[in-house]
Amino acid sequence: MTRDQMTDPDSRTDNQATDGGRESLANNDLEGSDPTTDPLVDSSIDVDKSAAPSGSESRTVIESRDLDVFYDDVQALQSVDIDIPAEQVTAIIGPSGCGKSTFLRCINRMNDLVDAARVDGELLFEGKNVYDDDVDPVVLRRKIGMVFQAPNPFPKSIYDNVTYGLDVQGVDGDYDEIVEDALRRAALWDEVKDQLDSSGLDLSGGQQQRLCIARAIAPDPDVILMDEPASALDPVATSKIEDLIEDLAEEYTVVIVTHNMQQAARISDKTAVFLTGGELVEFDDTDKIFENPEHDRVEDYITGKFG
Amino acid sequence: MSERSIDVDLTRSSSGQVVKERIYKWLLFACAALTVFVTVAIIYTLARDAITFFDLVPAAEFFTETEWFVRGDGGNFGVWPLVSATLIITVVSAMVAVPTGVAAAVYLSEYATDRMRSVLKPALEILAGIPTVVYGYLALVYLTPALQAIGIPVGTFNLLSASIMVGIMIIPMVSSLSEDAMSSVPDSLRQAGYGMGATKYEVSTGIVIPAAISGIFSSFILALSRAIGETMIVVMAAGLRPRMFNFSNPLNNLLSSGQPMTAGMVNAVTSDATGGSATYLSMFALGLTLFVITFAMNLASDFVAARYQEEYQ
Numbered sequence: 346m347t348r349d350q351m352t353d354p355d356s357r358t359d360n361q362a363t364d365g366g367r368e369s370l371a372n373n374d375l376e377g378s379d380p381t382t383d384p385l386v387d388s389s390i391d392v393d394k395s396a397a398p399s400g401s402e403s404r405t406v407i408e409s410r411d412l413d414v415f416y417d418d419v420q421a422l423q424s425v426d427i428d429i430p431a432e433q434v435t436a437i438i439g440p441s442g443c444g445k446s447t448f449l450r451c452i453n454r455m456n457d458l459v460d461a462a463r464v465d466g467e468l469l470f471e472g473k474n475v476y477d478d479d480v481d482p483v484v485l486r487r488k489i490g491m492v493f494q495a496p497n498p499f500p501k502s503i504y505d506n507v508t509y510g511l512d513v514q515g516v517d518g519d520y521d522e523i524v525e526d527a528l529r530r531a532a533l534w535d536e537v538k539d540q541l542d543s544s545g546l547d548l549s550g551g552q553q554q555r556l557c558i559a560r561a562i563a564p565d566p567d568v569i570l571m572d573e574p575a576s577a578l579d580p581v582a583t584s585k586i587e588d589l590i591e592d593l594a595e596e597y598t599v600v601i602v603t604h605n606m607q608q609a610a611r612i613s614d615k616t617a618v619f620l621t622g623g624e625l626v627e628f629d630d631t632d633k634i635f636e637n638p639e640h641d642r643v644e645d646y647i648t649g650k651f652g
Numbered sequence: 653m654s655e656r657s658i659d660v661d662l663t664r665s666s667s668g669q670v671v672k673e674r675i676y677k678w679l680l681f682a683c684a685a686l687t688v689f690v691t692v693a694i695i696y697t698l699a700r701d702a703i704t705f706f707d708l709v710p711a712a713e714f715f716t717e718t719e720w721f722v723r724g725d726g727g728n729f730g731v732w733p734l735v736s737a738t739l740i741i742t743v744v745s746a747m748v749a750v751p752t753g754v755a756a757a758v759y760l761s762e763y764a765t766d767r768m769r770s771v772l773k774p775a776l777e778i779l780a781g782i783p784t785v786v787y788g789y790l791a792l793v794y795l796t797p798a799l800q801a802i803g804i805p806v807g808t809f810n811l812l813s814a815s816i817m818v819g820i821m822i823i824p825m826v827s828s829l830s831e832d833a834m835s836s837v838p839d840s841l842r843q844a845g846y847g848m849g850a851t852k853y854e855v856s857t858g859i860v861i862p863a864a865i866s867g868i869f870s871s872f873i874l875a876l877s878r879a880i881g882e883t884m885i886v887v888m889a890a891g892l893r894p895r896m897f898n899f900s901n902p903l904n905n906l907l908s909s910g911q912p913m914t915a916g917m918v919n920a921v922t923s924d925a926t927g928g929s930a931t932y933l934s935m936f937a938l939g940l941t942l943f944v945i946t947f948a949m950n951l952a953s954d955f956v957a958a959r960y961q962e963e964y965q
């Protein structure tokens with residue numbers, strides 16, 4: 346999506362959602378300053394009430410229908426149906442090995458790189474099944490950026506890391522400006538603006554991860570997939586990345602895998618709970634999932650009684 | 653717990669262990685030292701006999717004159733015809749081996765399926781194991797006539813055919829060492845590239861090769877050192893007539909015969925020159941010159957590799 350399209354009248358619903366997001370950010374600040382206004386039931390998990398109001402209907406960007414994934418003969422996802430809304434944060438949680446990463450890799454067809462993987466069913470992106478024969482995964486991945494669990498900057502300069510996507514995608518424009526913008530949005534600009542020519546590997550782990558986020562947003566994809574982007578980071582770096590994710594959701598659709606319930610509760614609008622066996626057990630507004638889940642198994646998992 | 657920690661014994665159980673460790677250390681050191689000793693010894697003998705040679709033949713003649721001919725124990729010993737033939741062979745064989753070897757390495761490391769790889773890698777190893785005399789024979793008996801058949805006016809003995817064959821000989825070296833370097837580039841970098849919407853070719857050339865560049869350069873160094881030192885192929889296919897590089901018609905140099913430095917050494921040792929004569933000792937002067945060239949090349953390549961490498965760890 347180009348920046349122009351973002352103000353396109355056709356995407357009015359998205360703009361509303363975006364505005365909602367902005368207002369709520371302001372609310373969030375208020376809440377932060379006065380903790381007594383927080384009426385939440387479960388004190389151990391602080392649900393971010395401020396995120397897009399529940400029930401607000403947002404356009405669906407990613408939709409899976411009866412999605413199965415097999416690694417050789419082992420089934421990793423079972424008949425997953427999900428509708429991921431545009432310009433919101435959707436969190437995917439669940440125990441280790443339940444297929445969270447597998448699902449994420451289905452969306453941008455990174456599973457194509459795994460020889461053993463086989464996908465059945467449909468995964469629709471903007472209504473188009475990405476597993477159709479006429480879909481080029483390279484084109485798909487240009488619309489859907491990805492941030493990996495462990496930071497993996499290229500052994501190139503910080504600048505070249507951010508411009509990599511622009512180069513391969515043949516984006517024209519003022520690269521200096523785009524680099525600055527992406528690094529600012531990734532909350533990294535102030536730390537690296539004087540060393541853009543030094544290697545991305547000279548940064549700390551948290552900075553590297555923010556560099557990877559800048560790299561992913563620089564070519565301006567529609568969707569950003571994040572696979573436990575903060576799992577290797579300390580609390581300060583984690584909270585920077587969480588803030589960043591909330592900001593990103595004003596313009597992008599974000600799907601994030603996380604092992605951290607508090608994190609899911611804090612930053613996401615919708616939460617999908619996968620449980621062992623690759624089953625999507627419950628998918629709903631984040632508040633609903635954390636306050637009043639429909640399934641006992643989900644409640645057990647969230648409260649830590651699970652396995 | 654606490655009662656244990658009181659009488660915990662931190663002293664060494666036996667002094668035998670210490671002695672053993674010391675023996676291991678010295679044994680390992682001796683092996684490392686042996687390689688250094690052999691290298692030093694080689695340089696020493698080369699240098700000593702080369703110095704004797706320069707007592708008989710002025711250094712100025714050796715290093716500046718452009719004519720090399722041997723007649724009995726004497727002759728004229730201007731090294732440039734031999735150096736120029738060596739350089740031609742090195743450059744042309746690099747032109748054959750570097751692109752082919754790197755392309756093969758990219759294929760093996762990035763494109764090939766496991767099954768393909770399990771067929772191709774042993775095939776390359778076999779290629780690397782063929783004795784060079786066989787390559788020399790192939791160059792003389794098949795490649796040269798084939799070049800003539802497609803209209804390239806090469807002589808029976810010529811540098812072109814020898815160079816191409818030397819190039820083919822060193823392909824496995826370039827490709828297998830480069831492939832090792834490329835395979836050890838972490839997969840997470842490829843994933844990052846594909847995730848950005850890069851094609852396989854873009855990932856291979858823009859991410860994997862730069863990340864592996866220092867290993868790839870080392871493969872060039874080793875392979876070209878091999879090419880410079882290659883003897884059998886050139887003796888068989890390039891002829892034994894020293895010929896100075898003709899600057900007015902550079903390509904013609906490839907078509908005619910020539911004698912690189914290694915072949916010059918073979919000639920010196922197989923001629924009926926008596927030991928201690930200038931002809932015989934020219935072998936050592938040539939050997940030392942070759943050594944210096946190879947050494948300088950290694951230094952230069954190390955420098956280049958250090959400059960351009962993109963470390964990923």
Ligand SMILES: Nc1ncnc2c1ncn2[C@@H]1O[C@H](COP(=O)(O)OP(=O)(O)OP(=O)(O)O)[C@@H](O)[C@H]1O
Nearest residue numbers: 416421439440441442443444445446447448459461
């Ligand atoms: N490349 C692969 N080859 C074979 N099996 C795989 C592969 N990747 C994942 N699996 C299997 O698929 C299942 C789901 O794995 P996946 O990586 O999606 O789990 P996950 O929910 O992301 O776990 P974690 O939270 O530990 O990252 C696991 O049982 C795993 O063993």
Ligand SMILES: [Mg+2]
Nearest residue numbers: 445446447572
């Ligand atoms: Mg995972």
